[in-house]
Amino acid sequence: MFCDKVLLQPALASDTRFATNSLRVASREALPAVIVQAFADVTAEAVIARLDAAQIANAIVNDMLGLWLHPQLAARGRWARVVTPADTVPALLPSQAHR
Numbered sequence: 395m396f397c398d399k400v401l402l403q404p405a406l407a408s409d410t411r412f413a414t415n416s417l418r419v420a421s422r423e424a425l426p427a428v429i430v431q432a433f434a435d436v437t438a439e440a441v442i443a444r445l446d447a448a449q450i451a452n453a454i455v456n457d458m459l460g461l462w463l464h465p466q467l468a469a470r471g472r473w474a475r476v477v478t479p480a481d482t483v484p485a486l487l488p489s490q491a492h493r
Contacts, residue, residue: 399448400441401432 397407406412406428411421418425433441438454445452455461462484467473476485 395448396450400444400450401429402444403428403432 398404410417411424412418438456442452442454455464461467467486472487472489473484474487475482
């Protein structure tokens with residue numbers, strides 16, 4: 395699915411360099427180059443659209459502000475206010491703390 399729908403390279407799924415785990419390990423430097431080249435002229439939005447169309451879970455956070463403002467973290471109550479000597483600041487709770 396990833397090769398066909400996301401990389402737009404269906405032949406890559408049957409590439410003998412990646413046919414078995416041991417071959418993938420032996421070719422581990424080749425695969426990132428293939429992926430980087432496939433995405434070289436593609437916007438982040440287009441990659442996300444491809445991942446969504448292939449029903450592959452994904453998420454994007456562009457920068458720290460995007461993290462601080464991410465609606466899912468707020469909806470799950472993952473933020474706390476922490477008092478420091480300089481000021482009160484937001485702090486992301488560990489994942490176990492919000493359960």
